[in-house]
Amino acid sequence: MVLTLERAGFIRRQPETARSIELLVIPTSCRTYSDPGFNRSKSLCRPTSRFPKFLLRDFTQTPDPGLRCGSWAILVQRLRSIRGYRPTILIHLSNSPTPISVVARFDQAEEAFMYFAIEFSTATEDLEWITIMH
Amino acid sequence: MAGVSRLGKTFTAKQGQYLAYIHLYTRLHRRSPAETDMQKYFRVSPLRFTRWC
Numbered sequence: 001m002v003l004t005l006e007r008a009g010f011i012r013r014q015p016e017t018a019r020s021i022e023l024l025v026i027p028t029s030c031r032t033y034s035d036p037g038f039n040r041s042k043s044l045c046r047p048t049s050r051f052p053k054f055l056l057r058d059f060t061q062t063p064d065p066g067l068r069c070g071s072w073a074i075l076v077q078r079l080r081s082i083r084g085y086r087p088t089i090l091i092h093l094s095n096s097p098t099p100i101s102v103v104a105r106f107d108q109a110e111e112a113f114m115y116f117a118i119e120f121s122t123a124t125e126d127l128e129w130i131t132i133m134h
Numbered sequence: 135m136a137g138v139s140r141l142g143k144t145f146t147a148k149q150g151q152y153l154a155y156i157h158l159y160t161r162l163h164r165r166s167p168a169e170t171d172m173q174k175y176f177r178v179s180p181l182r183f184t185r186w187c
Contacts, residue, residue: 001148001149001152001172001178002152002169002172004149005149005152005153008149010149010153011153011156018168019165019166019167019168020166021156021166021167021169022166023153023156023157023160025153
């Protein structure tokens with residue numbers, strides 16, 4: 001895969017040098033919350049009880065895919081910060097007829113963001129809403 | 135399902151996952167990932183890792 005990416009011009013490597021991979025392109029779906037337009041202080045989710053039975057987060061009004069992805073990551077981190085709360089999260093994508101189920105197992109928003117961006121790197125623009133269940 | 139980079143180059147979904155991994159690993163750790171890091175994360179053998187695609 002590395003050779004393929006290098007031949008395609010997506011990355012550059014130094015021969016015989018460890019950790020020399022350099023990304024030559026930035027996938028549009030990999031934008032992070034440090035990018036312009038991402039408001040970190042924006043309220044993402046306010047559960048009304050300590051253990052909500054389920055919670056919906058609608059992303060359809062959030063046009064920026066990086067913001068959607070980052071919002072999801074921070075939401076997961078906040079849920080993890082509630083002691084003993086390990087909900088199952090259903091991710092609904094516009095191009096998928098059935099939701100994708102993941103378990104919130106991330107202690108840091110960065111971890112959750114990385115997981116989401118990698119697992120759904122080409123589908124973040126399709127993130128519509130999520131359901132959180134316990 | 136393919137993605138498009140900002141330069142207009144297209145990549146496959148699998149390639150996008152690798153690019154996303156490299157991008158985010160570099161941002162988080164402030165150094166590039168080793169090939170063994172990617173092999174572990176994507177659970178691929180060294181042979182498959184270098185010859186995939």
